[in-house]
Every structure is written in structure tokens, then in C-alpha cells.
Amino acid sequence: EVHLVESGGGLVQPGGSLRLSCGASGFRFSNYWMSWVRQAPGKGLEWVANIKEDGSETYYVDSVKGRFTISRDNAKNLVYLQLNSLRAEDTAVYYCASDYFSGWGQGTLVTVSS
């Protein structure tokens, strides 16, 4: 069974940075694309980024291009999301998800506020 656990969220000032981590277990991590999806308070789901099985390809939603970076460590079954130049509109619960979002973590809250 897919098990994903996110960490690293918190309160950060505008312009600040955070690194989110997601630990995976219960499936062959290195065989799957991984994604980050976010949900602003009271809003819908928004895909943020994804990364190919071997890390050779990454894609981002336009609103985070140049600010966020997704990466992975297949030896440790971890996927990361580096968030830089954070803005108030980045405030959301960030979920880690596998493949075509077949499995989800519980989410980690990122709050950008002064």
C-alpha cells in the first residue's frame, strides 16, 4: 500500500524559503513519477510540479516556474520541493502524490505571512 509522509511546512515571511520533503514506502518508489499538489485554504486542488522516475524530467505550473524546484533521492525514497521567493498566494497545504495521484500524503501546511 502506498504510504507518503510530508514534512517541512511552516510559517515563513514573504520572500523566504522552505524545503518540503516526502518520504515514500509501500511501493517501488524508483518506478514512479512523483508530484506535488497544493490546496489553498477553501480552494481547489492545484498541481505544482512533477518529476520522472529517474529525475531526468521535471515540469512545473507556470506560477511557480523559476521559484520552486522538485527533486528526488531514489536511494532514500524521498522527493523534495524547494520553495524560494515565497509569496502570500503560495499559502496552501502541500500534498505529495504518486504517479497519476494514485496515492497521497496527509499534506503539510505552508503559510506565507509577515
Next chain:
Amino acid sequence: QSVLTQPPSASGTPGRRVTISCSGSSSNIGNNYVYWYQQFPGAAPKLLIYRNSQRPSGVPDRFSGSKSGTSASLAISGLRSEDEADYYCAAWDDSLSGWFFGGGTKLTVL
């Protein structure tokens, strides 16, 4: 304007059938699989339908998905009070090189 368009709300009475639509274009739904997710308040989403019409193990057969052209639908038959949740469609868009979710449909069981 959203890439994938869903009605913001839907409703039905227990035992009845309700459908939720998801409208896109040739670069997303028209050329790729559609996925559906169920989300309860305060919880992470859950995969309900994959590859247009396939159900993961554990999802009741009351839930079904279909796709025609650039639109897709989620149907829930034998509606139950516990089906009250938010439902989202998703598809990859070839032109935009990204995944897109519909805006979500809040289902109310009357």
C-alpha cells in the same frame, strides 16, 4: 478561465443517480486519460477513477467514469449520505505540459 471545467455544485437524493461533468479540450481530455478524486473536508484526496473508467480496488461499483471527445463524466448511482464530498477531475495537458485539475464539484446529498 480553468483548463478543466466542472460545475461548482451538484445534488441528489439518497438512492438516486447523479453525474458530474468535466469539460476540457483536445490537448487534455481529448488526447489523454481522465482521473477523478474524492475529497472530504480536512482530508487528503482519494483516487476514485483512473484512465477514464477504471476503479481502483476498494472503490464501490456505484462510482463510474466515462469520456467522450473533450468531456468526461463521473456518475454515482445509489447515492448515499456518505458520498457527500468534493469531487475533482484531472488530466494532463499536452500543450501546457502540465497536470490540471477541474475546479471541483461539491456534492450534496439532500
